[in-house]
Amino acid sequence: MAKALERFSLRRRLFIGIFLCMAVALGLHTTIAYYQIVGALYEAGVPNDTALQIAGRILLHSLLPTLLASLGLAALAAILQIYPVVNLIRRLTAAAHTIASGHFSCRVKASRWAPYDFHLLAESFNMMAAQLEQYALTQKQQQKELQRRNELLERLSVTDALTQVGNHRAFQEHLHAQISLACRKGLSLCLMLIDVDHFKQYNDTYGHLQGDMVLREVARLITENVRAYDFVARYGGEEFAVILPDTEIDTALGVAERIRQVIAQHQFPNHAVTVSIGVAGWHAGIDPSRLIQEADSALYEAKRLGRNRVCLAKADKQDEQAA
Helix, strand or coil: CHHHHHCCCHHHHHHHHHHHHHHHHHHHHHHHHHHHHHHHHHHCCCCHHHHHHHHHHHHHHHHHHHHHHHHHHHHHHHHHHHHHHHHHHHHHHHHHHHHHCCCCCCCCCCCCCCCHHHHHHHHHHHHHHHHHHHHHHHHHHHHHHHHHHHHHHHHHHCECCCCCCECHHHHHHHHHHHHHHHHHHCCCEEEEEEEECCHHHHHHHHCHHHHHHHHHHHHHHHHHCCCCCCEEEEEECCEEEEEEECCCHHHHHHHHHHHHHHHHHCCCCCCCCCEEEEEEECCCCCCHHHHHHHHHHHHHHHHHCCCCCEEECHHHHHHHHHC
């Protein structure tokens, strides 16, 4: 019995229950009426057999059609009462599945024929859906804000606060990555180290605020005179580094000379500023530390020769001479 009931929907269960209750009630009423008629006829002196025949005809021609009509009306009344309830439950179920899938804007409207309690149920469901929608919206905004802050923190962790170019950590990570890529694909790679000439003297004469302004302006001029995928970083103090991926040494020297001239011709507030630049090219078997050392040696040579010039690493000079 229980397994059979499981196959019926709520609407069918309610309909069958109400119909059976009404059928039983009408059946009992008809039975009682039948025996009351038989008893009345018997008391009136009608023979028993005749009384049963008369009661049977009354039952057949009057009470039975009335019973069937009553059952039909009961069935109709059951349908009219059950349908709004079942329809609302069906809507609530569909809306619950919709909300579970992430669409919190779904709402349910109860039929005007539904009982008052079910109107309250629909209103409660809609209030819950509205709160869930507001919660989801708030959570989405918080996630966007958290993502924005994480991106900002990540950018700040690899950006020099003063000059807004890459910091030393970002430079080391990028250089290792570019050397790995060049080694894997057989590409050329060059590194420039740039030092602002006599920067300590400039700081002592005009103050640290003016010195900071010079560093920001130098960083801007360097960035504007390299390609978008070249990497500019503040190596430390008044030194900058530029990583030039997929660049031959002759091209790197041309870029370095252009940067030197742009900075030397730029109008700084107090007096002219110049830079010294060391350039080194990567070769197979050279690790990042060795490449930095070669570029630093070339930078030292540029400063030793009088500053405001570009010098090439010794290893690259030897390669040019051999070529």
